[in-house]
Amino acid sequence: MKAAEPTPGEQPGAARPGLTRRGVLAVAAGGLIAGTVVTLSGWTPLPKPILAPSGGGTRSPLPIPPLAEPEVAHDGTRIFSLTAQTGESRIHPGGPTPSWGYNGAFAGPTLRAAEGDRVRIVVRNELPETTTVHWHGMKLPAQYDGGPHQPIAPGEEWVAEWEVEQPAATCWYHPHTHGTTEAQVGRGLMGLFILQDELSEWSGxxxxxxxxxxxxxxxxxxxxxxxxxxxxxxxxxxxxxxxxxxxxxxxxxxxxxxxxxxxxxxxxxxxxxxxxxxxxxxxxxxxxxxxxxxxxxxxxxxxxxxxxxxxxxxxxxxxxxxxxxxxxxxxxxxxxxxxxxxxxxxxxxxxxxxxxxxxxxxxxxxxLSMLAAALPPPFETPDVTRSMVLTNNRINGATMEMSRVDQVVTLGARERWVVDNQHHLPHNLHIHNARFMIVSVGGEPPRDFERGWKDTVYVPPGRPVVIDVEFGRSSDPEWPYMFHCHWLMHHDMGMMGQFVVIDDTQEPPTAISTPAVRAANTAGGKHGAH
Known part of the structure; x- marks a missing residue:
């Protein structure tokens, strides 16, 4: 075995920074114990240190999120239960940290299912504010996507149910509220959703x-x-x-x-x-x-x-x-x-x-034997080519509006998206109900760690990213999916659009009128105002 070679931007043999004045942080509970920390370069004109282990202090065992055990219904449906709740975590020496989690104080259990499984997830909201749960990376019907159109009020339950239609992957779940996603994720609401398939089971x-x-x-x-x-x-x-x-x-x-x-x-x-x-x-x-x-x-x-x-x-x-x-x-x-x-x-x-x-x-x-099917080549002739221009908290010049239809996708279409970051800040793009292959970045082939199926891609300023997109098998002209920057503050400030998937028999909608939109209109609220 050999150590990893220096990577672009890394200085070989660079000295480690010394200990910060904060010294040792006393950490308890949840598997956390005392750890030594070091200071590193910051991100503001007056550097604010990031604290990280130096390797010289006492380390805590890595906590492993519990693996959720589903109830299995008579028809084979795997039923999971998640409760979004408040709690306290012992992370900082100043005192207990108020935190949020699923079925616990911080983060949530790991869900696991296999291609072909039918899953039902019952989500209860015991938080003091409305939340949602988005199944990031999952192909599923839009009404169960868990975006801002599926709000769960305090004290209420929401049920999502679908058949897993995709091969092995590491997905995750987190809130996707309109305007408060960064705060809710930051308090701890997240967890993994692991998908398995037959080929990966036999791969070794x-x-x-x-x-x-x-x-x-x-x-x-x-x-x-x-x-x-x-x-x-x-x-x-x-x-x-x-x-x-x-x-x-x-x-x-x-x-x-x-x-x-x-x-x-x-x-x-x-x-x-x-x-x-x-x-x-x-x-x-x-x-x-x-x-x-x-x-x-x-x-x-x-x-x-x-x-x-x-x-x-x-x-x-x-x-x-x-x-x-x-x-x-x-x-x-x-x-x-x-x-x-x-x-x-x-x-x-x-x-x-x-x-x-x-x-x-x-x-x-x-x-190891074969892990997955061969990766497809780029589309010779895409059915549709779309342009996505990223600017300051806008996509194609617009901020998020929950009643607006930004794009209409035809079921089964082979689409190519050209994503162009014309802003000086970093942005990426996540597409719901889809996976894609990167064709090029700034006219060059993708890097070695980008040569696979993705649902989120970094878009460097001035270097357009071309992706070939494969959507899920569901269509519904009434319920939209999202595409957005996953820098969560940009996401909350409206750097997001909506698309619907329709089949050949369905008329493209002119507007979105989900219960969430109708409720906000009744209350006199305005969507997408930032």
Whole structure:
């Protein structure tokens, strides 16, 4: 095994920053214990440090979100129950942190289903405000998508039900309210939704959840002196935190007990990007957001913008230690803007410490069989080509309006989208009910970690991204899906549009009139005003 080579923007042999004046943070409960922290370059003219483990202090075991056990109905439907609720988490020495979670104080359980399963999810809202739950990365009927058109008022329940129609992937769920998504996600509302299929089950990939198949939800937060989340410390990018949390823990370590460990990486941050490398071991990409690759692909690094995911394999020998890190990287921005976005920061994320001896099967990356179907070539002749121009909190010159139809997609159409960021700030694009392949970025082929099925893509300023899009099998002229920037403050400020999917027998709608829109109109509210 060899350590990852230096990546673009990384300085080989760069010295680690020293300890901050905050020193050691005492952390308790939820698997968190004391951790040593270091300061790194910030993102404002007067740098504000990000706190991250130095590797020299006591580490806490990585908490593993519980795997939800569904009830199975007589017809085979897998029924999950989620309750959005308030709680307290022990993260900061100043005191308990008021937080939100699903079925707990922070974050939520991991849901798991397989292609062909019918799932029903009962969501109860015990929060003091309206919320929604969006199934990010899922193809499903629009009325169950969980966007702003499916609000759940305090004390109420909402039921989503659909048949899983897509192959193995690492999806996730989170609020998708109109105007308050960043705040609700920032308080802790998120969780993974793992999809499996027959091919991936037989491939030899690690599938023992929490043992060799490990969720890694990476987020950043800032805190007030009393331990509460600092929710008003925004930049032009949104909430950029000074403290790194992995599965809700500070300074975590994972005890490796198998030769191969599968990490399901999620960038759950509001605004920060991560450029992951592994020091002390090799890294192999096996999947992007919306599906597995046909076979393992050795990589040196992977960049994830907000909402993006990646599945990687780490191969260790008994007694070996490796470190997942985020290192400086280029977002294609002006240097001052890049620094302000946190792209110059370097910090440890997760220590991987192998046991003296392994249990379970001894399987190397080279022994894995085919993981997924071959990736398709670009469309020779797309049925439709759409232009998406990203500017300051606008897409194609407009901010979000819940009653407006921005695009109409015909069921089964092969679409090519050309996404052009004409703003100086970083933006990405997430499309609901879809997965896509990147054709080119600024006229160049996608990078090695972008060559797979995706549902969210980074769009550098001045470098148009061309994607070929595959939509789900449902059509409904009355209920819309969203496409939007996943920098959550930009999302909340209206950088979002809507599309409906119709079949050949349905008339394109001229406006959206869901119950949420009608209720707001009755109350005299105005959608999309920012």
């Amino acid at each position: 990939l690690p599938v023992d959840y929490g043992v060799d198949d490990v969720p890694v939800l990476v987020t950043d937060r800032s805190f007030n002196a009393d331990g509460s989340f600092a929710e008003r410390e925004r930049t032009a990018f949104g909430l950029l935190g000074d403290t790194l949390l992995v599965n809700g823990a500070l300074s975590p370590t994972f005890e490796v007990t198998r030769q191969l460990t599968r990490l399901r990486l999620l960038n759950g941050s509001s605004a920060r990007t991560y450029h992951f490398v592994v020091q002390g071991a090799s890294m192999t990409l096996i999947g992007t957001e919306a599906g597995l690759l046909p076979g393992p692909a050795p990589i040196n690094s992977v960049t994830l913008t907000p909402g993006e995911r990646a599945e990687v394999l780490i191969e260790l020998e008994p007694g070996q230690t490796a470190m997942l890190q985020s290192v400086p990287h280029s977002l294609g921005l002006l240097q001052s803007t890049s620094r302000a976005a946190g792209a110059d920061d370097r910090f440890d994320v997760l220590e991987l410490r192998a046991a003296a001896s392994f249990d379970g099967p001894a399987l190397a990356v080279a022994e």
